[in-house]
Amino acid sequence: MADTKKVKHQTEKDNPFEEMIKRLDVAAKIMKLDDDVYEIMKKPNKIVYSSLPIKMDNGKTQVFEGFRVVHNTALGPSKGGIRYSLNVNESEVMALAAWMTFKCAIADIPYGGAKGGINCDPSKMSEGELERLTRSYTSAMSDVFGVDKDIPAPDMNTGAREMAWIVDEFSKIKGAYTPGVVTGKPLHLGGSRGRVEATGRGVMTATMEAMEKLGMKPEKCRAAVQGFGNVGSITAKHLAAQGIKIVAISDHTAAFYNADGIDIDKAIAYRNSNKGVIKGYKGGKLISNEELLTLNVDILCPCAMENQITEENANKIKAKLIVEGANGPTTDEADHILEKKGVTVIPDILANGGGVTVSYFEWVQNRNGYYYSEEEINKRADRWMKQAFNNVWEVSKKYKVHMRIAAYIYALSKIELGIKSRGSY
Numbered sequence: 442m443a444d445t446k447k448v449k450h451q452t453e454k455d456n457p458f459e460e461m462i463k464r465l466d467v468a469a470k471i472m473k474l475d476d477d478v479y480e481i482m483k484k485p486n487k488i489v490y491s492s493l494p495i496k497m498d499n500g501k502t503q504v505f506e507g508f509r510v511v512h513n514t515a516l517g518p519s520k521g522g523i524r525y526s527l528n529v530n531e532s533e534v535m536a537l538a539a540w541m542t543f544k545c546a547i548a549d550i551p552y553g554g555a556k557g558g559i560n561c562d563p564s565k566m567s568e569g570e571l572e573r574l575t576r577s578y579t580s581a582m583s584d585v586f587g588v589d590k591d592i593p594a595p596d597m598n599t600g601a602r603e604m605a606w607i608v609d610e611f612s613k614i615k616g617a618y619t620p621g622v623v624t625g626k627p628l629h630l631g632g633s634r635g636r637v638e639a640t641g642r643g644v645m646t647a648t649m650e651a652m653e654k655l656g657m658k659p660e661k662c663r664a665a666v667q668g669f670g671n672v673g674s675i676t677a678k679h680l681a682a683q684g685i686k687i688v689a690i691s692d693h694t695a696a697f698y699n700a701d702g703i704d705i706d707k708a709i710a711y712r713n714s715n716k717g718v719i720k721g722y723k724g725g726k727l728i729s730n731e732e733l734l735t736l737n738v739d740i741l742c743p744c745a746m747e748n749q750i751t752e753e754n755a756n757k758i759k760a761k762l763i764v765e766g767a768n769g770p771t772t773d774e775a776d777h778i779l780e781k782k783g784v785t786v787i788p789d790i791l792a793n794g795g796g797v798t799v800s801y802f803e804w805v806q807n808r809n810g811y812y813y814s815e816e817e818i819n820k821r822a823d824r825w826m827k828q829a830f831n832n833v834w835e836v837s838k839k840y841k842v843h844m845r846i847a848a849y850i851y852a853l854s855k856i857e858l859g860i861k862s863r864g865s866y
């Protein structure tokens with residue numbers, strides 16, 4: 442049974458929710474956000490916590506912690522991924538849920554924001570254990586999820602396989618086949634063409650838009666990409682296809698540098714044949730993850746996880762343009778340092794919105810029972826990303842603020858309209 446639990450804030454440094462609040466405060470002041478709306482945005486709408494006892498393969502029961510945070514639903518049902526990680530905690534999930542609220546508003550899709558997570562180490566679990574855990578979580582959250590209520594999707598360490606289990610479990614509980622309850626499903630269960638590549642493709646589109654504004658020529662630029670999972674590898678692939686030389690890649694097991702450019706297709710093929718990691722890859726010199734972040738490159742794409750660019754390393758960063766594929770890779774302190782150095786940061790809530798945009802297309806297709814071609818999806822997604830980028834760029838010029846604060850201002854003005862026109866008790 443799911444129950445609600447009082448919010449526990451992390452007290453340690455770089456608490457992602459506090460990082461979100463710091464940016465919210467700045468944006469709210471500059472745009473003169475209504476005080477009532479500010480109070481609403483500062484707190485998640487709902488936090489559901491559930492203990493999930495799972496029978497492990499060795500016959501023993503292990504109890505996992507599952508969370509679902511709904512941040513805001515002013516503009517529509519809440520939307521957001523589910524991550525499986527040992528580091529999952531309430532503060533992280535609360536921040537990720539709030540970022541989803543902003544991201545959907547920026548992408549101009551009719552959703553609010555949510556996020557979920559289970560505190561587990563999927564690399565140490567069998568497929569059967571993961572399936573039982575996913576089904577148990579779905580059952581615990583079955584009153585939270587819903588096509589018009591809250592729509593999960595994949596995030597770190599979850600993918601189409603977990604989404605298929607959720608569809609099945611949720612459909613059994615509700616007694617009706619309900620593919621629209623999640624996005625990121627396999628194609629044969631109503632997934633959308635183009636979804637797997639959507640986030641990385643959107644990061645590339647945002648990068649190209651930024652480069653055009655900054656007068657950077659792709660064929661003259663070198664990039665480093667941190668993280669080589671879904672977002673990082675697809676971002677690297679699409680940037681390389683635009684003529685940008687990818688000189689460094691990394692994941693949690695290794696980082697590689699090659700001044701002549703890393704062959705991304707080969708690196709992806711190697712990872713796919715090597716249990717999903719790039720350790721042992723022969724196409725570059727082994728470097729540390731820290732070195733990757735501070736390499737002499739034009740573009741840096743952090744596509745792994747939170748708090749990678751901090752006050753400790755921001756001063757050493759040489760890239761002119763940072764495009765955030767990951768959620769929350771840059772701390773607030775680092776933002777100030779980067780701004781002083783003249784580095785342009787395209788923030789997560791804008792740059793990685795391509796994924797949720799195609800998730801929205803998936804949900805629309807599920808509701809209509811009619812499916813678009815990959816070409817049609819990509820064309821629409823590219824158009825939406827360019828529009829979102831230019832909307833935020835204009836706000837940054839209007840208020841003379843950097844792109845992250847501009848993105849918050851753009852999102853908050855739309856959410857403010859939603860909250861005010863719907864009214865409250």
Ligand code: NAD
Nearest residue numbers: 597598640668669670671672692693745746767768793796
């Ligand atoms: P993933 O699990 O497919 O990949 C994560 C990658 O990061 C892996 O290669 C992992 O090895 C690497 N990594 C983890 N810790 C690292 C470290 N300390 N240093 C270097 N690399 C490290 O996850 P993903 O879906 O690619 O998500 C990555 C980020 O993008 C997350 O912040 C996620 O919230 C965000 N995001 C994902 C999507 C999506 O559609 N998948 C959409 C929006 C945002």
